[in-house]
Amino acid sequence: MALFEASHLHKRFGDQVVLQDVSLAFDEGRLSGLMGPNGAGKTTCFNVLTGRFKPDRGSVRFAGQDITGMAPRRIAGLGLSRSFQIMNLFNDDSALANVRIALPHVRRQGFNPWRDLGADSTANEQAAAVLARVGLAGKEHVLAKSLSYGERRALEIAVALAAEPRLLFLDEPTAGLGADGTDRLADLVGELKRQLTIVIIEHDMRFLFRLADTVSVIHWGQVIAAGTPAQLRENPWVQRSNIGALA
Numbered sequence: 001m002a003l004f005e006a007s008h009l010h011k012r013f014g015d016q017v018v019l020q021d022v023s024l025a026f027d028e029g030r031l032s033g034l035m036g037p038n039g040a041g042k043t044t045c046f047n048v049l050t051g052r053f054k055p056d057r058g059s060v061r062f063a064g065q066d067i068t069g070m071a072p073r074r075i076a077g078l079g080l081s082r083s084f085q086i087m088n089l090f091n092d093d094s095a096l097a098n099v100r101i102a103l104p105h106v107r108r109q110g111f112n113p114w115r116d117l118g119a120d121s122t123a124n125e126q127a128a129a130v131l132a133r134v135g136l137a138g139k140e141h142v143l144a145k146s147l148s149y150g151e152r153r154a155l156e157i158a159v160a161l162a163a164e165p166r167l168l169f170l171d172e173p174t175a176g177l178g179a180d181g182t183d184r185l186a187d188l189v190g191e192l193k194r195q196l197t198i199v200i201i202e203h204d205m206r207f208l209f210r211l212a213d214t215v216s217v218i219h220w221g222q223v224i225a226a227g228t229p230a231q232l233r234e235n236p237w238v239q240r241s242n243i244g245a246l247a
């Protein structure tokens with residue numbers, strides 16, 4: 001049975017149908033990809049899968065539990081983390097502080113302006129360990145805004161990893177990265193893939209086909225093809241589109 005399963009999802013915004021009968025399954029320990037043109041509905045799909053939007057119809061199951069319509073925080077509590085297409089960091093805080101605030105035991109304590117977070121040595125050690133996982137050892141005290149673009153993207157992933165998820169969703173992690181940054185990120189994601197289940201939305205087909213076990217193509221809010229990278233390279237639709245040329 002798949003770790004995560006979406007069945008027959010529909011979502012519309014006003015008159016616009018954005019997801020139409022979308023079914024997806026993500027197997028434990030695998031890296032699954034979602035690709036498709038701009039505006040195809042990929043981010044909306046993530047938003048429905050992670051609880052940010054309720055689907056109009058259809059259901060979502062995670063680890064055997066029906067999570068359809070459940071609040072994002074509760075879903076996150078079950079072991080699902082995500083990064084966002086548009087970066088979502090506290091720019092005036094250090095890399096360490098950005099990760100620390102996302103640690104489950106720190107979040108559970110809630111916001112307390114009188115508590116000196118910096119003095120919580122367990123949290124600091126845990127946050128530093130997460131930073132090391134994404135290649136940011138030594139950058140703990142650098143402000144998020146002073147990191148390079150590639151380091152900021154890695155920090156975003158660290159923030160998502162702080163919750164120790166079972167399942168990690170990444171929305172266009174290579175966006176804005178050059179060739180070197182993309183290669184470094186591919187190495188990082190390749191390493192994380194050995195430790196957890198990952199789903200990636202990505203325009204960079206070279207990146208996705210190198211890492212993914214299976215890929216689903218979304219177009220006009222529908223899944224129009226799915227398979228292994230090798231199967232998709234043979235797919236006539238993928239070959240006809242410029243996605244095929246890129247892959």
Ligand SMILES: Nc1ncnc2c1ncn2[C@@H]1O[C@H](COP(=O)(O)OP(=O)(O)OP(=O)(O)O)[C@@H](O)[C@H]1O
Nearest residue numbers: 013016018036037038039040041042043044045085
């Ligand atoms: N909150 C919203 N309200 C209304 N329309 C929305 C909303 N979110 C997305 N849409 C619309 O849904 C469609 C799909 O958008 P979505 O962001 O899911 O596409 P995408 O595949 O992620 O595209 P991109 O590759 O550019 O990120 C677009 O037409 C978009 O304008």
Ligand SMILES: [Mg+2]
Nearest residue numbers: 042043044085
């Ligand atoms: Mg998007």
